[in-house]
Amino acid sequence: MTKLKYVYEALNRASSYLQEKGREEGAARILLQHEMGLSYSGLISSMRDEISEQQFERFWTNIESHAKGIPVQHLTGSEEFYGRNFLVNSDVLIPRPETEELIEETLQLIERHLSKKELAIADIGTGSGIIAITLKCELPEAQVVATDISQKALDMAAKNAERLNADIDFRLGDLAEPIEGEKWDVILSNPPYIAYAEAPGLSDSVRDFEPHHALFADNEGLALYEKMAKQFPKMLNKPGIIGFEIGYQQGQAVEKMLKDAFPDALVYSKKDINKNDRMVFALID
Template sequence: MAKTYFEVLKRASSFLKELGKDDYAPYYLLFERKGWNKTDWLLHMKDEIPDVEEAQIHADLNSLQQDYPPQYLLGYSEFYGHRFVVSEDTLIPRPETEELVEYCLNENLQNKLTVVDVGTGTGAIAISLKLARPDWQITAVDLSKEALAVAAQNSEALAASIELVLGDGLAPVLNKEIDILISNPPYISLTEWQLMDQSVKKYEPKQALFAEDDGLAIYKQLVKEAANCLKPAGKIYFEIGFQQGAAVKALIQEKFPNKQVRVEKDLSGNDRMVIAE
């Protein structure tokens, strides 16, 4: 008997809900693959589903019940209006990081600035900045060769000319004088492991997530290194964990006593960014 999109998706969604998983994920995957919006869904939900698409939903379901991220199944994720290739070698870009990009762009309208993005991963921050400010000279640094390969793929696909550098923190660019240091570094404490989503714990790269010293180790490293390459009027934009605002602010203020340092909240009301200028 012929099945409709509605029947197959409802069954898949209910199955995941019973397991305590994200029951919207099957809809998200179908809409992305079909290029559908909610209006398209209303128009086609009672259509007969082709066998090949039903088989794809069942394959997705096998992965989703094992907490495999939908973005990895698709091979891409949307960020700041652009589509970025993602893989298990990179974190999946988050909406909170879009807010970091927004602050950086809104507060820096100059045409020619030298910017370094540390821990670039997919290149989402660096590429988004470059597309919005073509005259900025942007260097993206990462410890992972595999992540840099993904960033290079995204840079080419989105026609964003950035410099990609393999290295640890600011060490590869200490010969530069930079206007902006921006980073969404690993900041999760190892003690927070139990609080993480299963999909993150199982599949996203640990090197890009966790840091020693209660999650502050990379901030300490970057602030120390920034003292050697950040211009006197240079700015720092860090994404942080929601409990790290005061600690990261103090780290920057100690090394840069003449800068104004502030903590900004994300759209959910959590401390999410520390900005120094």
Template sequence: MEQSSGKTYQQIMMQAVTYLENKQLNPSIAERLLMDRCDWTKTDLMMHLNKIMDEQVYLQYLDDLNEFVQGKPLQYIVGKEWFYGLPLKVTQDTLIPRPETEELVHQALLHLNSKTDKDHFRVLDIGTGSGAIAIAMKHERPVDQVTAIDLSPEALEVAKENADQYHLDIRFLEGDLLEPVALETFDCIISNPPYIAFEEKHLMDESVLEYEPSMALFAENKGLSIYEKLAYELPFHLMTDGCLFMEIGFQQGEKLQKLYRKAFPDKEVTIQKDINGLDRMLIVK
């Protein structure tokens, strides 16, 4: 791209669109990079379109575009991703929250909102990462007591920062899976654990492998090892009338349904599809 030389935001964005199209990349990124970097809404952007872009803003925009062209995910460039209507900080110590996980949260909220036997619930998020699930649950249901666990102290720092941004009182604990809550029980447990098989690495997008934390992506035994461990432990931590919501790999539904029916013989265990029609959620209630 050329130097800004007194061009408007609209003119420079159009240059960026052409630049991305020539690289066979999504041209809509031109708009989002600018909005997220400047913390703008769509209305803010519209109000700036005919203004001259500041040289400092232009140079940052150029750097951001070049990083994106070189393969760095947009979310790590601008340091944020939107989840359940909230912008959250993300770093390379945390996974980038995905729309499929929003669907998991939505299902959990639908279930809790339908229950009238209690006025508040104890909710646990296992492997919280950026804190996305715990924050969405607490933001939507402030009366609930929410606990979030992660093995990574770096990820927990990001999660705490995100919770503080919205003044949400969430208990964050460092540790492996359920170890930090060894003697506790919960009304609702939610988790998006690592579920990609190491054998599937060659199928992964290069930018995911290069930038996202592998500890949060991959698991042993064809991606099933965390679910297998949790299947033995979760029955001791879920209340008798409690519910469990887990994100799963699209080829794991049948095996995990069998495993969790054994773990929870008195509960209904179902597999639910995501917006793309793929098996994505294991629900126990």
């Protein structure tokens, strides 16, 4: 490979290479920022700086890894979510922008419907901890508990909580079982909701590198919603809020589950920025 001297040359070569391999060329910029420890503006202002041979070799190794399908976030070890930086690895689902919309709607519902300052909030299937930690940071007075069936996921979530100074009670167990017998004002969950039959249609970066226990569920992806809808009636305070992230075709089915579980609740679906059904909420008075 011809030796490169400048940062802009490295970026151009990597962008072209990723494009040839059918990957998003923008990943080159993210990986170059990571290698050089620069912000976006810092990278732009450094385009005419020289890049060392060692820096380029490490950068190119990551470019080749991404070309093979390894997610950029696994190579950098982090992802931004709701204005904060979260550590991620192959044990947890990479945070998605759609989940930020779940947070945003929940905060608005809390402001309108729950007047108590010290809320009891539960995050079921926390993964990297993004929902629980974000809510604790946004609502410092809240008591926040997070569960996950994976100890490795909880270990990553605990690291994120420590880095972001969020006091979270993490509990190991299946869905809501670790918090049964307690009462909650808000229960949120972004559970596995992809049907196994959909696996061939997923990008290889998702299908081959993200944890399957955080992606797939039985009964066309609806199994965990069914289980939680049966668990929650004994656990939710009145007034209370339930919020689920869902697959874009699951709105009606998940709405029905919550209406059956909470006949007097206001249950509704909300679309994401791409106009797809992405959240279902239940407001219990």
